[in-house]
Amino acid sequence: MLCLYTGVVAVIEARVTVPADPVRWVAKPGKGSKFADKDGTGEDGGVTGISLKASAENKAGIVLKGKGENLPDPVLALALPAEARFVNLETDVCLAATFDSGDVKKSDATRFKATAKN
Numbered sequence: 001m002l003c004l005y006t007g008v009v010a011v012i013e014a015r016v017t018v019p020a021d022p023v024r025w026v027a028k029p030g031k032g033s034k035f036a037d038k039d040g041t042g043e044d045g046g047v048t049g050i051s052l053k054a055s056a057e058n059k060a061g062i063v064l065k066g067k068g069e070n071l072p073d074p075v076l077a078l079a080l081p082a083e084a085r086f087v088n089l090e091t092d093v094c095l096a097a098t099f100d101s102g103d104v105k106k107s108d109a110t111r112f113k114a115t116a117k118n
Contacts, residue, residue, distance in 0.1 A: 001015065001016070001017045001018075001086075001087045001089055002014075002015070002016050002018075002047075002064060002084065002085070002086050002087075003015045003084070003085045003087070004074060004078075004082065004083070004084055005082065005083040005084075005085070006078045006079040006080070006081070006082045006083075007079040007080075007081070008081070010083065011079075013072075013074035013075070013078065014072035014073075014074040015072065016044070016045030016046065016047055016064075016066070016071070016072060017044070017045055017089070018035060018044045018045060018047050018050065019044060020090060021035075024036055024037060024038070030054070031053065031054060032051065032052040032053045032054040032060075033050075033051075033052045034049070034050065034051050034052070035047070035049060035050035035051075036048075036049055037049065040067075041068070042066055042067050042068035042070050042071060043070060044070075045066070045070055045071065045072070046066040046067060046068050046069070046070040046071025046072065047064060047065070047066045047071070048065050048066050048067055049063075049064070049065040049066075050062070050063070050064050050065075051063040052086075052095075058117060060095070062084070062086050062095060062097075076107065076108060076109050076110060076111065076112055077107050077108055077109055078107055078112055080099065080100055080101055080104070081098050081099060081100050082098070082099045082112070082114070083096060083097065083098045083099070084096065084097055084099075097116040098116060099114040099116050100116075103115055103116045
């Protein structure tokens with residue numbers, strides 16, 4: 001599950017859940033994992049791809065791509081701070097990052113892109 005919170009009081013802006021699926025989730029030993037919706041329907045909350053990059057050197061990363069009517073429609077140009085949490089609902093492992101103004105690379109009505117050193 002990916003959740004996006006904004007502002008000082010952490011208002012939830014969007015939530016998507018991508019189920020466990022041994023066909024669409026592929027482990028990349030030593031690198032992380034990938035999820036691919038090969039038919040591009042975005043049936044799982046609009047998510048068409050996820051890349052989880054592992055790192056022991058504070059360089060881990062998550063990229064989520066989505067499209068279509070199933071994708072939540074948060075109001076972008078997000079209020080800061082913004083926090084993204086990626087939670088494995090089977091193991092309760094939670095990866096989180098908080099983004100402030102210095103972390104944001106792009107924030108407009110169509111896209112939010114940021115990098116944080118958490």
